[in-house]
Amino acid sequence: MTVATARLLPVLLLVLHAAGAPAQDGVKHCLKCKDERLLRCPAHGTLDLSDEPGALFCSFVAGCETCGGTGRIDCDHCEAPEAEARLAKQRLAVIAAAPGMAKLDEAMGRTLRKAESAHFQLVFELDELKVDKQRLDGHALLHLYLKRLEELYAAYTTTLGVEDQEFAKKSRVLVWGML
C-alpha cells in the first residue's frame, strides 16, 4: 500500500459509513408526508391545522368525515403503525368529546366556536384579536387560549399540589364576542 492510498482508506471508510447511516437506522423516508407519517386533511382548504393535535375537539374541523375531526389523515405512502394508532386515538377523543360540546350549542341555540382539551371546554367567540402584535383569527384564538388554559392548569395544580381527580369535571370557559 502506498502512502497516498493508506491516507485515503480511512476517509473512504468514513464516507461509506455516512452513506450507510440512513439505511441502518431503519427509517424509511417519505417525501409525501415529510416523515410526519400523517397528512393534513384536504377537506379544510387553507385553514391552519397545525394546532389540531393539541386539542381533543375543535369545532372548525369536527364533523369532517374525511379526518373524523382530527385535521389529519393517514399517509398512504408510509407504513407507520404508531402514527396510525395515534390518529385512531385522536378520532376516538373527538367522538368522546362531541356530546358535551353539542350540549353547549343546544344551550345557546346555535353552533358555537368551541374546543376541548384534557381539562377544559372552551367557547371562544371573538372574530379576531391582536396578540403579540399579530392579528389572530377566531380559529387561531381558540387554539391559543386552549393552550394557555392548559398552561395555567399545569401551573395551578403544581403550585397547589393537587391532582386531576380532585376536579369533579372539566372547567368550562366561555368568551363571548360583542353583538
Ligand SMILES: [Zn+2]
Ligand atoms: Zn408518508
Ligand SMILES: [Zn+2]
Ligand atoms: Zn382547530
Ligand SMILES: [Zn+2]
Ligand atoms: Zn377533515
